[in-house]
Every structure is written in structure tokens, then in C-alpha cells.
Amino acid sequence: MSEVIAKEQLAQFISRIERLEAEKSDLAEDIKEIYDEAKGTGFDVKIMRQIIKIKRQDKAKLAEQEAILDLYRQALGL
Amino acid sequence: MSEVIAKEQLAQFISRIERLEAEKSDLAEDIKEIYDEAKGTGFDVKIMRQIIKIKRQDKAKLAEQEAILDLYRQALGL
Amino acid sequence: MSEVIAKEQLAQFISRIERLEAEKSDLAEDIKEIYDEAKGTGFDVKIMRQIIKIKRQDKAKLAEQEAILDLYRQALGL
Amino acid sequence: MSEVIAKEQLAQFISRIERLEAEKSDLAEDIKEIYDEAKGTGFDVKIMRQIIKIKRQDKAKLAEQEAILDLYRQALGL
DNA sequence: GATGCGCTTTAAATGC
DNA sequence: GCATTTAAAGCGCATC
Numbered sequence: 001m002s003e004v005i006a007k008e009q010l011a012q013f014i015s016r017i018e019r020l021e022a023e024k025s026d027l028a029e030d031i032k033e034i035y036d037e038a039k040g041t042g043f044d045v046k047i048m049r050q051i052i053k054i055k056r057q058d059k060a061k062l063a064e065q066e067a068i069l070d071l072y073r074q075a076l077g078l
Numbered sequence: 079m080s081e082v083i084a085k086e087q088l089a090q091f092i093s094r095i096e097r098l099e100a101e102k103s104d105l106a107e108d109i110k111e112i113y114d115e116a117k118g119t120g121f122d123v124k125i126m127r128q129i130i131k132i133k134r135q136d137k138a139k140l141a142e143q144e145a146i147l148d149l150y151r152q153a154l155g156l
Numbered sequence: 157m158s159e160v161i162a163k164e165q166l167a168q169f170i171s172r173i174e175r176l177e178a179e180k181s182d183l184a185e186d187i188k189e190i191y192d193e194a195k196g197t198g199f200d201v202k203i204m205r206q207i208i209k210i211k212r213q214d215k216a217k218l219a220e221q222e223a224i225l226d227l228y229r230q231a232l233g234l
Numbered sequence: 235m236s237e238v239i240a241k242e243q244l245a246q247f248i249s250r251i252e253r254l255e256a257e258k259s260d261l262a263e264d265i266k267e268i269y270d271e272a273k274g275t276g277f278d279v280k281i282m283r284q285i286i287k288i289k290r291q292d293k294a295k296l297a298e299q300e301a302i303l304d305l306y307r308q309a310l311g312l
Numbered sequence: 313g314a315t316g317c318g319c320t321t322t323a324a325a326t327g328c
Numbered sequence: 329g330c331a332t333t334t335a336a337a338g339c340g341c342a343t344c
Contacts, residue, residue: 020108027105124338208255
């Protein structure tokens with residue numbers, strides 16, 4: 001691969017990443033706006049964040065438990 | 079607003095946020111995959127991150143300078 | 157504060173940290189030995205790590221839930 | 235070994251590990267506190283970390299060199 | 313050499 | 329609004 005092509009390819013990768021990161025930032029802004037809207041409607045943002053956090057942990061914990069079940073199954077040759 | 083409605087509305091807000099956070103996570107994964115792909119092609123991921131970071135800083139600096147220029151223009155009544 | 161004293165004080169801080177880090181490393185070794193011992197007794201180390209991880213998460217989740225309960229109490233003025 | 239005994243033994247192993255990990259966490263906290271204290275006294279924490287890292291590497295290098303020396307001694311029948 | 317894990321660093325969020 | 333505290337990302341190590 002010539003250096004010219006490598007350079008071009010690198011630019012491509014970086015461009016794609018920057019594009020996705022821009023979208024990611026936009027989503028972060030959107031989320032913030034929803035929190036603000038909820039706050040304006042009288043909800044407690046801090047509590048909302050806690051709720052979402054706990055729900056996320058629950059999901060993660062469930063996944064963990066399934067993973068350990070898989071381990072047991074493997075250990076038992078099932 | 080009745081408590082029932084508030085509850086429903088809260089669920090809506092949380093649902094919207096969770097949806098957007100899921101999209102955000104997906105994007106983070108996509109970005110990681112691009113880095114992996116670039117790595118597999120022989121590029122140095124760490125350097126790529128540096129490049130992207132610097133470009134982002136440059137962009138921020140440019141925006142700041144334009145903001146200052148605007149202030150000057152306003153101060154001079156242009 | 158004279159530079160001599162500062163130097164001496166810095167040496168003290170670093171010495172204390174190195175002492176604690178040595179203890180920390182010793183503990184890490186001890187933990188590893190227990191895993192090895194368990195392995196030698198026929199237990200599956202990978203599963204053990206999962207169990208410990210989940211127990212730790214459970215503890216963290218419990219603490220989170222108490223935190224959110226506190227938030228609710230505060231929000232309700234209790 | 236009956237399953238009951240195995241279960242009990244597993245619980246023992248896990249309990250011992252959790253105990254040691256708790257101590258390890260405590261040490262990590264203690265270390266952090268010393269860094270904070272040093273920071274409050276005007277020292278640069280980042281530099282301190284560098285110093286400690288380098289000293290650790292030096293120690294490792296020294297140990298390695300002594301190991302090589304031992305090999306030479308043995309090879310020479312000293 | 314790839315994967316996971318802990319530590320470091322940076323970004324976000326809370327409280328004053 | 330700023331400064332502390334907390335969460336997320338990145339990085340290096342150590343292991344397999």
C-alpha cells in the first residue's frame with residue numbers, strides 16, 4: 001500500500017469517527033433537553049437519573065447472572 | 079395534574095431518555111469498531127485519537143475566535 | 157517552608173505510599189493464592205470470580221436503592 | 235467429598251477473598267488520602283506518581299540484574 | 313496477541 | 329458560576 005493511499009485511508013477512518021462522534025454529541029444534547037423539559041414539568045432530575053441508573057444496573061446484573069448460569073452449564077457439561 | 083398522569087408522564091420521559099442512551103451506546107460501539115478496523119489495517123489507534131482530539135480543539139478555538147470577532151463587530155456597531 | 161524541609165516531607169509522603177502499595181501488592185498475592193488453592197481443590201476460578209463480582213454488585217445496588225429512597229424522602233419532605 | 239462440604243468450602247474461599255479485597259480497597263483509599271494530603275501541602279500529585287513508578291521500575295530492574303548475577307555465579311560455580 | 317482489569321484522566325453533575 | 333464530587337472514557341498492565 002502506497003503512502004498516499006494510507007493517508008487517504010486514514011482520513012477516511014477519521015472522518016467516519018468524527019461523524020459518529022458528532023451524532024453522539026447530538027444525542028447527549030437531546031438527552032439533556034429532555035431532562036430540562038422534565039424539570040420544567042416539575043420532576044426531580046436527580047431522582048430520574050437515579051431511576052435510570054438503577055434500571056441500567058438491573059439489566060447489567062441480569063446479564064451477569066445469565067453469564068454465570070452459562071458458566072455453570074459449561075462446567076457441568078450441559 | 080393527577081398523580082396517575084404524572085406517573086405516566088415520568089415513565090414517558092424516562093423511556094425517551096433510555097431510548098436515546100441506547101442509541102448513544104450503539105454509536106460508541108460503532109466508533110470502537112472503526113478504531114479496531116483501523117488497527118487491523120495497521121494504523122496506530124492512540125495517534126488517531128490524538129489527531130481527532132486536536133482537530134476538535136482546533137474547531138473549538140476557531141469558534142471561540144469567531145465569537146470574539148462578533149463581539150468586536152457589535153462593539154463597533156458593524 | 158525551606159526547600160530542604162519540603163524535600164524531606166515529599167520523601168515522607170512517598171515512603172508512606174510505597175509502604176501501603178507494598179501491603180496492597182501482598183494482599184493481591186494472597187488473593188491469588190487463595191484462588192490457586194481453590195482451583196487445586198477442584199473449584200472453577202472463573203465462576204468464583206463471577207460470584208464475587210455479582211455479590212459486590214448486589215451490595216452496590218442495595219446502597220443505590222437506599223440512596224434513591226433517601227431522595228424520595230427528601231423530595232416528600234419526610 | 236459431599237456436595238454439602240464442597241458448598242461450605244466454596245463459601246469459605248469466597249469469604250476469605252472478599253475479606254482480603256475489602257482490605258485492599260481500604261489500602262487504596264488510604265493511598266488516595268495521602269495523595270490528597272500531599273496535594274493540600276502543595277505537592278504535584280502527578281509528579282509524585284511518576285516518581286513512585288520510576289522507583290518501582292528501578293527496583294524491578296535491580297532485582298533482575300541480581301538474578302542475572304546469580305545465574306553467572308552459578309554458571310561459574312561460585 | 314488478545315482479553316480483561318485496575319488505574320489514570322477527562323467530562324459531566326451537584327452543591328455552595 | 330465555580331469548585332468539589334462523581335461518572336465515563338482511555339490507557340497500560342498483567343494474565344492466559
